[in-house]
Amino acid sequence: MSSSGTVLVTGGTGTTGSRVARGLRDEGVAVRIATRKPNEADPEHVRFDWADPSTHAPVLEGVERVYLVAPIGVAAPEPMVEPFLAMALSAGVRRVVLLSSSAVDEGAPGPGALHRMVRRTVPEWTVLRPSWFMQNFLGDHPVGAGIRTSGEIVTATGQGRVAFVDPADIAAVAVRALADTVSHDTAHVITGPEPLSYADAAAVVSRVTGRKVRHRSVGVAELVSRLVSGGVPEEFATLLAGLDADIRDGGQEWVTTTVSDLTGRPARSFAEFVRAHRDHF
Template sequence: MNTLIVGGTGTTGSRLAKLLPDARVGTRKPVRDGHVRFDWDVPATFDSALEGVGRVYLIPPVGVADPAPVVESFLARARQVRRVVLLSSSAVPEGATGMGALPALVRTMPEWAVLRPSWFMQNFTGDHPVAAGVRDGEIVTGTGDGRVGFVDAADIAAVAARALTDPLPHNTDHLITGPEALSYADAAAILTEVTGKPVRHRSVSTEEMTERFAVGLPREFAAVLARLDEDIRGGAEDRVTTTVEDVTGRPARSFREFLS
């Protein structure tokens, strides 16, 4: 079965594409062989991207309050698709609307898996606000002493690859974490040790975090992000699973290994 990687140039999709070099990469701006135009905002791109495809790695549209209608429309057109692997999040609860409605849609497919990774280690690099804090020497969050099982996006991609290609469908949710739960203060200490550049963590209130996120973001969305920090502070992400090793046969990468 041919595979379509929706969002194939993104954080997990690009890593998955390296593991599945024969897969079709769906992207808004195709730039090389194997790429095909796919844009959630342009449903006319769906059919050509799905032509001859039997498996899909599905990254839902980003920044959409309720992506369920467009995802449902996409799946309705995926008549030849047998297996769908959805990238969700450990922070997204099941629900009737919004991101929480997507797992139920995917479970209607003949074969499926829902990936629920914890927060990415890649948030500490690149363009993420946490990465900006790393560069400035101070990470600001509303997480308090709450801990997170940060996970490497490469490990998420490895689980996705198996979920897409294993002979037997997984037909389950995979809660994916790294091998240890760390507070942001713990992560800052490891960053300081590995890089030699002092980094500290400063925790602020949910209200202040909302104001910080609201610089450049709609206030409603900023409040949602701030509440996710509040959930971490309350212990919602303080857990570790063995999913990476159970599925791939090798242990998940630690934060220290990721930085080295």
């Protein structure tokens, strides 16, 4: 890509965006970090809020490519994203790399509608469809919070398995899609190396950290009410619990070679991830 082209990283302070920005910098690509709370001392930071259209045009000046993370926790993000995308294209953006999900097909509500929009309207496009993040086992995600507070992971996934993926591997794929000279013009399903049930994952955490962690599977309705009582809006809680049901029914057991195909190194295993983050548990 031309040395003058800047990549706008939306969600640039988040789990994938912060890693995408780091990877691009390492390749000498100029980045602009979009955030609602810019650090005034950081020249890469720009104020950007999906809910405040007055912040949209300024962040696009001189931008050639965009890493697109849709508004978080919004079941139908199209009304916010569509005008921004149109503005970006008329401001000279040629390439967009959209973060979606392995669980969401093109055209499905929410991220699937954005997938279709990007494929149809952006000259150079890639859609990233990662599996469930290993990072969910840390921090404030319900899985991580459950481990921290009670040593228990509660899902509606039964014995279903999913090939959890390290966000660092998602970011490495995103960096290729953003920085490669030739646009990928495809959707990449990105997974870790092996499907695991949450009981398998709990056993790995217990073995590696020495802290006893167990998995309890509940019904979809019970999971929705647990999420709602934890502050998740009901519409979004229903969507998340539906994704668990898909895992339970075997819909997310697939493993792809996207990480090794595009980065030349294998995807990180869940045990390696837990070892690397042992202190967080």
